Amino acid sequence: MDTHSAALESHAASLENAVDMSHHLSTLAKERRSSPLKSFAKYMFDPTVRSLAGGLPNEAYFPFETLSATTMHPDIYAPMGIEPGKAKSWLASLLGKSLDFIEVPKYAKKQGGLQLKNGLQYGAASGFQILSDFLTEWTKLAVPPAYANWEVLLCDGSTDAFHKVVELLCEKGDGILVESSTYPSALETGWPMGVRPVTTPIDDYGLVPEALEALLKGWCDEERKMRRPRVLYTVPIGQNPTGSTINDERRAAVYALAVKYDFIIVEDDPYWALNFGPYGISPPGSEIEKDKSKSEEEKNKAFLGLIGKSYLKNDTQGRVIRIDTFSKTIAPGCRLGWTTSNPQFAERLLRASETSTQQPSGPVQLLVAELVVLNWGMGGWIRWLRGLRGEYGRRRNWMIDELVKGFDIKVPKLQAITSASTGEDQMMPVRLEAFVKQAPSITSTGDNAWNEKMAGLSIGSTKTSKGIKILSFIPPSAxxxxxxxxxxxxxxxxxxxSDFSSVSYQEESKELMQKIWVSLADKKVLVAPGWMFSGDGLRTGAPDDDSLTSSSSKSNGDENVDPRVGHFRLAFATLEETPMRQTMIDFCKVVNKFFE
Ligand SMILES: Cc1ncc(COP(=O)(O)O)c(C=O)c1O
Known part of the structure; x- marks a missing residue:
């Protein structure tokens, strides 16, 4: 064991167990009974037992002999700050040698090997031990909780986990605290269970603790017609849709509120690994990535040190349920993820799986275990995540480069704040203001030029702006x-x-948003309208199918708070560089024209 691992182990050994959170369990969760099959388990896996008891189909009749796949090397993509052509496997990929072949036979040929017959058979709701062990190890390294007896539990992805969590913690008529703009599927989950969203503001730097406290402090059950919410659902990194990322200070403040007001934090964190740092500066960690004297192990460790953020690290009591998913790091079709929580919650979540999803898909668990655990190993997995971070970070840059070029942009100075908890300087992303384009395009002249611009030294054309601010955005850091x-x-x-609180103003602003959306769609540019993500949007029902273009849609997102501003969510995940840049050029043209 190296000194770092020894230090981690000794820190873990000094931690207390979670406090009792059973008062948070819903009636439904409390009433779930243990599976009657549990007591048979010790006999079921004993090869000398001749079973007449089980209800398992005969594996001889599963019509698959092998499960195999051609897979990528974990170092195929360049980490953040390294040019793609310089990734280690790039040459190998040119030569067609960057791929591996994995195979899981029906019956293992070697001792301890994975067996397809097990992946095709009914299995434990907790999933394959090899995966749970790996993810437990991963949690210790990446986001170690601040209490001792936490558990990792496999699930069928984040959507599945959140559904089970709502059932675990909420009664009909309860509210769940959600960010004012949030992931719509999370809102839809609670709705039919009679669980309503209670919005709390999110800004450019994530959830606003002061506003959350004001909401909780002033809570009146009679006025709100519900008891004070006992669950906060939050997407802390690269939030969907706002792209914002909470900083250490705010995270600590929100956790302190959870203790004070006794609520559970549900941390849905699918974008954890895609945390690239502010736009326009040399990407955090790139010095180490470029340093040829550093080993891959050292680079992996630096990566985890840089981006290893989570409410789990604040969680001394076991009041955080963290939801992770392989959807953004392997593939969403796998439907595979995991929760990390106190053992009481983990046990009740397991009971919920036994009678619903039963277990994550066996073949998928096999594929992921064979590739990630056995083929890549922990080092390879972290290297893969470093490459993904680089890939999505570059995509972010393509989009923002074109947005910056497409308008007259005013760039405030980047600010650094010193984290009280770690003492490290954290660069704060800044909001850019875009004015109707008057001057010729600023041409991108490479990283240094951008650094100068982003430091506020020059952005050229703001002087010529007519002063019509039409757009503002914070280049997402994750x-x-x-x-x-x-x-x-x-x-x-x-x-x-000045009549922006009037109905006519609100109606007109809604219509304007729809007109811009249609103008963009006519140019074959599709963007997601803000109302789709409104935490309040579901209060009076979801909009109609044709509401994208009809004036019947309820609101433009948080424009129902401020009708002077509408929002679009632009995703930089899918388009390749050339179509992305052209699409953004078209986007900028349409929006500029609309405001001319
Ligand atoms: C915030 C958030 N949570 C959950 C999901 C879905 O995750 P999964 O595929 O694991 O269900 C998404 C997908 O877009 C998301 O943005």
């Missing part, structure tokens, strides 16, 4: 989305008006 605010108040039809 995730897959850029959340663009459209300043409708500066559109010709609303400019100068």
């Amino acid at each position: 995730g897959m989305f850029c959340w663009v605010a459209i300043h409708l108040e500066n559109h010709g039809s609303l400019r100068g008006r």
Whole structure:
């Protein structure tokens, strides 16, 4: 064991167990009974037992002899800050040698090997031990909780986990605290169970603890017609849709509120690994990535040190349920993820799986275990994540480069704040303001030029701006989305008006958003309208199918808070560089024209 691992182990040994959180369990969760089959388990796996008891189909009749796949090397993609052509496997990929072949036979040829017959058979709801062990090890390394007896439990992805968590913690008529703009599927999960979203503000730097405290402190059951929410659902990194990432200080403050007001934090963190740092500066960690004297092990360790953020690290009591998924790091079709929680919650979640999803798909567990655990190993897995971070980070840059070029942009100075908990300087992403384009395009002249611009030394054309601010956005430092605010108040039809709380103003702002959306769609540019992510949107029902273009849609997102501003969510995950840049050029043209 190296000194770092020894230090981790000794720190873990000094931690207390979780406190009793059973008062948070819903009636439904409490009433789930243990599976009657549990007591048979010790006999079921004894090869000398001649079973007449089981209900398992005969594996001889499973019509698959092998499960095999051609897979990628974990170092195929360049980490953040390294040019793609310089990734280690790039030459190998040119020569067609960057692929591996994995195979799981029906019956293992070697001792301890994975067997397809097990993946095709009914299995334990907790999933394959080899995966749970790996993910437990991973949690210790990447996001170690601050209490001792936490458990990892496999699930069928984040959506599945959240559904089970709502059943675990909520009664009909309860509210769940959610960020004011949030992932719609999470809202839909609670709705039919009679669990309503209670929104709390999110800004450019994540959930706002002061606003959350004000909400909880002033809570009145009678007025709200519900008891004070006991669950917070949050997407802390590269939030969907706003792209914002909470910093250490705010995370600590939110955790302190959870203790004070006794609520559970459900941390849904699918974009954890895609945490690239602010746009326009040399990507955090790139010095180490470029340093040829550093080993891959050292680079892996530096990567985890850089991006290993989670509420689990604040969690001394066992009041965080962290949800992880392989959807963004391997493939969403796998439907495979895991929760990390206190053992009481883990046990009740396991009971929920036994009577619903039963177990994550066996063949998928085999594929992931064979590739990630046996083929790549922990070192390879971390290297893979470093490459993914680089890939999505470059995609973020393509989108933001074009947004910056497409308008007259005002760039405030980047700010650093010193984290009180770690003493490290954290660069704060800054909001860029975009004005109607007047001057010729600023041409990108490489990293140094961008650094100068982003440091506020020059952005050239703001002087020539007519001063019509039409758009603002914060270049996301993580995730897959850029959340663009459209300043409708500066559109010709609303400019100068002060009646923004009137119904007619709200209707007109809604119509303007729809018109821009349609103009973009006519140019074959599809963006996600802000109303789709409104935490409040479901209060009066989901919009109609045709509401994207009809004026019947309820709101434009948080424009129901401020109708002067609408939002679009732009995803930088899918398009390749050339179509992405062209799409963004078209986006900028349409929006500029709309405000001319
Ligand atoms: C915040 C958030 N949570 C969960 C999911 C879905 O995750 P999974 O595929 O694991 O169900 C997404 C997918 O877009 C997401 O953005």
